[in-house]
Amino acid sequence: xxxxxxxxxxxxxxxxxxxxxxxxxxxxxxxxxxxxxxxxxxxxxxxxxxxxxxxxxxxxxxxxx
Amino acid sequence: xxxxxxxxxxxxxxxxxxxxxxxxxxxxxxxxxxxxxxxxxxxxxxxxxxxxxxxxxxxxxxxxx
Amino acid sequence: xxxxxxxxxxxxxxxxxxxxxxxxxxxxxxxxxxxxxxxxxxxxxxxxxxxxxxxxxxxxxxxxx
Amino acid sequence: xxxxxxxxxxxxxxxxxxxxxxxxxxxxxxxxxxxxxxxxxxxxxxxxxxxxxxxxxxxxxxxxx
Amino acid sequence: xxxxxxxxxxxxxxxxxxxxxxxxxxxxxxxxxxxxxxxxxxxxxxxxxxxxxxxxxxxxxxxxx
Amino acid sequence: xxxxxxxxxxxxxxxxxxxxxxxxxxxxxxxxxxxxxxxxxxxxxxxxxxxxxxxxxxxxxxxxx
Amino acid sequence: xxxxxxxxxxxxxxxxxxxxxxxxxxxxxxxxxxxxxxxxxxxxxxxxxxxxxxxxxxxxxxxxxxxxxxxxxxxxxxxxxxxxxxxxxxxxxxxxxxxxxxxxxxxxxxxxxxxxxxxxxxxxxxxxxxxxxxxxxxxxxxxxxxxxxxxxxxxxxxxxxxxxxxxxxxxxxxxxxxxxxxxxxxxxxxxxxxxxxxxxxxxxxxxxxxxxxxxxxxxxxxxxxxxxxxxxxxxxxxxxxxxxxxxxxxxxxxxxxxxxxxxxxxxxxxxxxxxxxxxxxxxxxxxxxxxxxxxxxxxxxxxxxxxxxxxxxxxxxxxxxxxxxxxxxxxxxxxxxxxxxxxxxxxxxxxxxxxxxxxxxxxxxxxxxxxxxxxxxxxxxxxxxxxxxxxxxxxxxxxxxxxxxxxxxxxxxxxxxxxxxxxxxxxxxxxxxxxxxxxxxxxxxxxxxxxxxxxxxxxxxxxxxxxxxxxxxxxxxxxxxxxxxxxxx
Numbered sequence: 013x014x015x016x017x018x019x020x021x022x023x024x025x026x027x028x029x030x031x032x033x034x035x036x037x038x039x040x041x042x043x044x045x046x047x048x049x050x051x052x053x054x055x056x057x058x059x060x061x062x063x064x065x066x067x068x069x070x071x072x073x074x075x076x077x
Numbered sequence: 078x079x080x081x082x083x084x085x086x087x088x089x090x091x092x093x094x095x096x097x098x099x100x101x102x103x104x105x106x107x108x109x110x111x112x113x114x115x116x117x118x119x120x121x122x123x124x125x126x127x128x129x130x131x132x133x134x135x136x137x138x139x140x141x142x
Numbered sequence: 143x144x145x146x147x148x149x150x151x152x153x154x155x156x157x158x159x160x161x162x163x164x165x166x167x168x169x170x171x172x173x174x175x176x177x178x179x180x181x182x183x184x185x186x187x188x189x190x191x192x193x194x195x196x197x198x199x200x201x202x203x204x205x206x207x
Numbered sequence: 208x209x210x211x212x213x214x215x216x217x218x219x220x221x222x223x224x225x226x227x228x229x230x231x232x233x234x235x236x237x238x239x240x241x242x243x244x245x246x247x248x249x250x251x252x253x254x255x256x257x258x259x260x261x262x263x264x265x266x267x268x269x270x271x272x
Numbered sequence: 273x274x275x276x277x278x279x280x281x282x283x284x285x286x287x288x289x290x291x292x293x294x295x296x297x298x299x300x301x302x303x304x305x306x307x308x309x310x311x312x313x314x315x316x317x318x319x320x321x322x323x324x325x326x327x328x329x330x331x332x333x334x335x336x337x
Numbered sequence: 338x339x340x341x342x343x344x345x346x347x348x349x350x351x352x353x354x355x356x357x358x359x360x361x362x363x364x365x366x367x368x369x370x371x372x373x374x375x376x377x378x379x380x381x382x383x384x385x386x387x388x389x390x391x392x393x394x395x396x397x398x399x400x401x402x
Numbered sequence: 403x404x405x406x407x408x409x410x411x412x413x414x415x416x417x418x419x420x421x422x423x424x425x426x427x428x429x430x431x432x433x434x435x436x437x438x439x440x441x442x443x444x445x446x447x448x449x450x451x452x453x454x455x456x457x458x459x460x461x462x463x464x465x466x467x468x469x470x471x472x473x474x475x476x477x478x479x480x481x482x483x484x485x486x487x488x489x490x491x492x493x494x495x496x497x498x499x500x501x502x503x504x505x506x507x508x509x510x511x512x513x514x515x516x517x518x519x520x521x522x523x524x525x526x527x528x529x530x531x532x533x534x535x536x537x538x539x540x541x542x543x544x545x546x547x548x549x550x551x552x553x554x555x556x557x558x559x560x561x562x563x564x565x566x567x568x569x570x571x572x573x574x575x576x577x578x579x580x581x582x583x584x585x586x587x588x589x590x591x592x593x594x595x596x597x598x599x600x601x602x603x604x605x606x607x608x609x610x611x612x613x614x615x616x617x618x619x620x621x622x623x624x625x626x627x628x629x630x631x632x633x634x635x636x637x638x639x640x641x642x643x644x645x646x647x648x649x650x651x652x653x654x655x656x657x658x659x660x661x662x663x664x665x666x667x668x669x670x671x672x673x674x675x676x677x678x679x680x681x682x683x684x685x686x687x688x689x690x691x692x693x694x695x696x697x698x699x700x701x702x703x704x705x706x707x708x709x710x711x712x713x714x715x716x717x718x719x720x721x722x723x724x725x726x727x728x729x730x731x732x733x734x735x736x737x738x739x740x741x742x743x744x745x746x747x748x749x750x751x752x753x754x755x756x757x758x759x760x761x762x763x764x765x766x767x768x769x770x771x772x773x774x775x776x777x778x779x780x781x782x783x784x785x786x787x788x789x790x791x792x793x794x795x796x797x798x799x800x801x802x803x804x805x806x807x808x809x810x811x812x813x814x815x816x817x818x819x820x821x822x823x824x825x826x827x828x829x830x831x832x833x834x835x836x837x838x839x840x841x842x843x844x845x846x847x848x849x850x851x852x853x854x855x856x857x858x859x860x861x862x863x864x865x866x867x868x869x870x871x872x873x874x875x876x877x878x879x880x881x882x883x884x885x886x887x888x889x890x891x
Contacts, residue, residue, distance in 0.1 A: 017298040024738055031745040038082040038123060038753050041746065042130040048742050049134045055735050058298060063728050065302035069309045070721045086757070093760050096767035103147040103188060103775050106768065107195040113764050114199045120757045128750050135743045154782050161789030168212045168253060168797050171790065172260035178786050179264045185779050193772045200765050219804055226811045229818070230856070236815065243808055250801050254794060261790045268783065277363040277709075284716055292723040298731055301724065308720050315713050318363060319706060325367035326702045329374045333695055343551050346687070353694045356701040363709050366702060373698050380691050384684060389555050389584040394614050398607060 017058040024051040082123040089116040147188040154181040212253040219246040277318040284311040342383040349376040416504035427500040430513055436493045438463070446470030452510065465509045466498070476515050483517035484524065486631045491595055495519035528634040531661045535636075540643045544667050547648045550616040553683050555584045557608045557615045557647075559601055562589045566623020566652065566673040573677025581684040586615075592622040592653065593629040598638045605641050612647055620666070621673045622653035633660035642666050652676040839870040 027048045030036045036044055092113045095101045101109055157178045160166045166174055222243045225231045231239055287308045290296045296304055352373045355361045361369055410418075438451040438460075447470045454462035468476065477488050488494070498510040535541040560567045567587070574583050588608060590600040601620065608618055620642075632638065633653060639661040642649050648667035652675065653660070663669035670676045839845070847866045851857045859865055859878055867874040 021298075021735075021738075028738055028741050028745065031742065031749055034749060034752065036749065038127055038750075041749065042127050042134070045131045045134050045742065045746050049138050052138060052735065052739055052742075055298075059728060059731055059735065062298055062302050066305045066724045066728070069302070069305050070717075070724065073309050073312060073717055073720075082753075086760075089757075089760055089764075093764045093767060096771055097763060099771060099774060101771060103192050103771075106771060107192050107199070110196045110199050110764070110768055114203050117203055117757065117761055117764070124750060124753055124757065131746050131750065135746065138739055139743070151778070151782070154786075158782050158785045158789060161793055162785060164793060164796065166793060168257055168793070171793060172257050172264070175261045175264050175786070175790055179268050182268060182779065182783055182786070189772065189775055189779065196768050196772065200768060203761060203765070216801070216804075219808075223804060223808045223811060226808065226815055229815065231815075236812075240808075240812060247801065247805055247808075254797055254801065258794050261794065265787050265790060268787075281363075281712070281716070284720075288716060288719045288723055291720070291727050294727060294730065296727070298728075301727060305720065305724055312713065312717060312720075315363075315709075319709055319713065322363055322367050323703075323706050326370045326706065329367070329370050330699045330702070333374050333377060333699070346551060346690070349694050350690065353697050353701075356698055356705065359701075359705060359708070361705065363706070366705065370698060370702050373694065377691055377695055380687070383552060383554075384688055385580045385582045387582055387584060389586075389614050391586055394586060394611050397611050397614075 017055055017062075020051045020054045020058070024048055024055065027051070082120055082127075085116045085119045085123070089113055089120065092116070147185055147192075150181045150184045150188070154178055154185065157181070212250055212257075215246045215249045215253070219243055219250065222246070277315055277322075280311045280314045280318070284308055284315065287311070342380055345376045345379040349373055349380065352376070413504060416502075420502045420504055423500065423502040430497050430499045432495060432516075433498050433510065434493070434495050434519075435464075435466075437466075437488070437490055439490050440488065442473075446473060448473050448512075449509075450512070465507075466496075466512050467501075467509050468512045472513065476512070480515055480517045480520065481628055484520045484631075485628055486520070486524065487594075487628060488515065489594060492520060493523050524631045524634065525658075527631070527636075528658070528661055531634050531636040531639050532664070535639060535643055535661070535665065538640075540640065541665055543643050544645055544649055544665055547646070547667060549648055549667065549683075552687050553617045553648075553680050554582070555614060555616045556680070557586055557588055557618045558621055559588045559590050559592075559604045559608075559618065560621035561592055561623060562587065564592075564621070564623030566621050566654075569623070570619075570621055570652070570673035570677045573674050574680055577681055579681075579684065579688065581681065581688075583680065592620070593632070595632055597629075597632040598635045601638055602641045605645055609646065615647055617667070618645065618647050618649045619676060620649060620651045620653060620662075621676070623673065630654065630660055633662035635662075638662055639665050650676055650679070839868065842870070844869045 027044050031041075031044065092109050096106075096109065096113075157174050161171075161174065222239050225239065226236070287304050291301070291304060352369050356366075356369065356373075433452075435452040435454060438453040441449040441451065443449070448466075448468040450466040450468065452464045452466045453460045480486075480488050486492075495516040496510075496512045497514040497516075498512055500508075501511050502508050532541070558567070558570075560570075571585070574581075574585075588604040590604045591597050592601065605618070608615065630653065642651075642662050643665035651663050651666045651669040652671070652673040653663065653669075654671065659669070668679070670679060845868045846853055847868070848857055848859050848863055850866075853859055853865070861878050861881060863878050864875055865878060867876060
């Protein structure tokens, strides 16, 4: 997976912050929320795939034991 | 929807201000109020549609969880 | 209604002022009073119609709420 | 009524002045007094009629109120 | 075997610490865990080979007794 | 045998101390154990070996005698 | 000296001396002397040569006699106390009877020997040896040597096939641990005076080949406590103290330890004890080896075990920290989700509030505007009404004032005229113009009216002058009064 979790998360955080401080206009709101949703999805998928990878490696480690 | 909430809101605000400060003449009043009403409608519709959009996105986000 | 409330009101005000300062002659008086009465009527009718209009619009706005 | 209140009043005022300054001869006096009485009558009638007119208009205005 | 147990173990410890203190990004995690697994394997192999060596020597020593 | 059994004994003791205090790394362990085994062998042999030749001594004594 | 000489037989002389001596030396005397040679006979008698030495030179010498019976008693008692036999070279305190025998000559018959004196003498020698060695600073030299880790190559100074040596061999050789010693015997006499030279001699030999040896043993087998005083000898003790290899002694029992034993690296009472000591030394080398073997074995294994556990722990840590890491990030994501949901809804709510507020303000504002315009209109209307009435009133008042003032004026005027008329009537009678004219006055008129302030004349006016008879029209050329006034100013 090429998407970078860190960048996605940071963009997500920025959107949240913008929404929090009310710096966002109604016109942008749904676009931003859509973007946030897509970033969240990316992050989740990255986390899931990482978790699988890590679990697989750890399982192999445990088997070798 | 192409109408811009922000512009509509700002025009509305200006009309309201004019009416509040009494800078408006009777001759203009009903026209201005008509315009304000139409702007209000635009804003409300924009808000509603945005709310629906956002709720839909947020609901999907929540479901993914 | 084509009559302009503002102009009517201003003329009315001018007549009142002339009468107040006594700049008016007895010969003109009844004519002026006739004119003033007619202007008053115009203004009232304009206000009434405007009020009706505005109330209608505001009522519709309120219903949308 | 064609008689001009203003002119009548002014003529009347002149006659009074003439009498005051004693410029008038006794021969003229009765003539002038006769003219003055006639002018006074004219003025009074004009005032009355104007008052009636105005009251009528004002009454109508009040009724409309 | 050329790999140095001590260095491998220290690198392993460092990776674990980095993960523990959260100094690592999600993007790096699986790579780091993979590296840790490979280091663990190296360490285990080194330990096994050392154990065999030592046991062989100790056995020979015991026989001499 | 060229190795000085005294030095061998001391080196052996040092190795034992290193191993006992755990100051030894896995990387060094088999080498150190190998060395210890060889030192042990040297020392043990010293206990039961015969090195001196009476005739040689007598010869040396006789020269000066 | 007389010419006649008296001749005595030897017997006469001997008898005479015998008589003289017996008369003179009737009692026994304690004599301090050294036995040069004991001369013990097969019959058990002793004829010791007694000497007195000064600076190693014999300055007196006499023969002694100890009869066998006496000797048995004396020597037994002596050995028991001094732990030494009576032997050549000893300095003794003896009770003697001085006898002269015609046949055997002069001799001292030894009746008793005081052992305590000899004991003192031996003690004195021991003390002197110690003092000298101490003074020379070599007393502890041998003991300062480093004992070899393995006392393996051993030079033995002993009597060939003595019991002690055999005991020593049996302890050290054929030991069950397979310890291998290298022994080389250097035979020597270990008892009595000869021992000193014998031992010193062998020590000198051993020194020549000292590189072949780790230690030297001096083993004296048997002999009990007797004959050990030689080991207090200065030369022997010095040789031992200064020997370059550690020397161990096993020379037997002594209530009073000898100087040689004192200066030796180590001294044992019996050779067996020495053997045990050497075996022990080997043990001391061997036991650490066994321990080292055990230690290396167990510690290596436990070290590897520890490392395995460390690794296992590291795996656990890795697994745990990775899981925690992922959980943390998942939570963080979840938080972000919640935040977005919450904040977005809040944001929309805010926008609604803003819009509604505007709506309200608009409503309110519009109503206010209409209301205020109505007010304005009402005010204007009021003013209008008031203004009309006021205006008419004012005009009426003006008219009334005018009418009144005219009426008054007319009345006044008429009154004035009446008065005037009366005055005129009076003055007419007084100043009837016709009468005035008759009296020569004239009346000047302008435009048919009397000249007055109200009817002034100026230069160029035509004036009418009436006299009694004529009316003259004239033109005014000059006003003298005015001209005069002008000139004044």
